[in-house]
Amino acid sequence: MSALTSSGPLPDLTRPDVGAALFSTWSVGTPERQRAAVDAIAAAWDGRPWPAPELLSYNVYAGTDGDTLMHHSQWADEAAYHAFVRTHRQERNDAIDSAVPGIERLGLSRYRHYRGFQAPAAQGGAQDPGLIVVVEIDFDDPDPGLRRSWVDLVIEALESEPDQGLLTADFHLIVDGERHLRTDRARVLNYARWTGAEAYEAALAADGPRGGSSAWDRVRDFPGRVGASARSYRFRRSFVRPLEAPPNSANSPEGEAR
CATH class of the missing domain: 3.30.70.100 (Alpha-Beta Plaits)
Structure with missing residues (x-):
């Protein structure tokens, strides 16, 4: 089943089943490339099955600077994100980079x-x-x-x-x-x-x-x-987990924040 794409809904940042909130930033250069990158992200995600039941939502924002894109994903746990990196992330990034070459990925952090x-x-x-x-x-x-x-x-x-x-x-x-x-x-x-x-x-x-x-x-x-x-930023796209794909396990607390 494909992900749901839309201008909303905005993510619920307080939901208790989020064990790993990941934020990252891309630099794409111009407002035109921003729009093209958002379209490429939507095509890459909407055209593929939802990658993991532990991915609860993935949200994309366009910077008012005309250059940056912010990505905010909500995961049940960090291990599921690393499994996604091993099996699904590269094909999505390759499709996006093919449509908008030269994207600079500025870093990713867990919160x-x-x-x-x-x-x-x-x-x-x-x-x-x-x-x-x-x-x-x-x-x-x-x-x-x-x-x-x-x-x-x-x-x-x-x-x-x-x-x-x-x-x-x-x-x-x-x-x-x-x-x-x-x-x-x-x-x-x-x-x-x-x-x-x-x-x-x-x-x-x-x-x-x-x-x-x-x-x-x-x-x-x-x-x-x-x-x-x-x-x-201004909110651009929301990709949410299909209702038919509940997470396999409940979130468990992981250590203190540093």
Whole structure:
């Protein structure tokens, strides 16, 4: 059975059966190549059987920079992803590369969802996001407890003084995996849904004057935080597991995030 492709639905980042949330980025060069790459991805996936019951969803986003594509896949466990790499990934990548030569693959990391914030406007899925912003925050201390404490502070600040236009913010901790998913980075990934680019830009512009808030001051002055980078995207494609293919085994927790 083929995968389902559409402009939606957006993935549920909080679903408890996700044991491995994988994020990766491609550089394709131009908006025209972005569109061609998304079409090639859809053709490569829609024209083949769903590769593994443990793959729960695969989602593609186009960067507002006109260059990047973000890939976000949800797996029941990391082992199933490595099995997919051995048996199915190359043929899909070959088909995509044949249609759009010269794609640069910038890296892949595994994360686990930690906590999320939801604004009242987003409750019940009442409002679709016009923009997805992914922020990667780096720390100089490998202790995952430090990053959890920082996320807790951010959510406390959002609950007391939310950004106008922010619908949801889902925080993930990077996990040290096997093979090419191994990492020594101490990182938090925030996947945030906004009403649109104007709201996000207004929030960035207002960030300085908001410094009088003690909650946000503690977020910014938190020890060990050494930098952050952000990219903006628009959702393009969703590929979801057919209902007829339930996962073979339940997800089991795997170690602490690093």
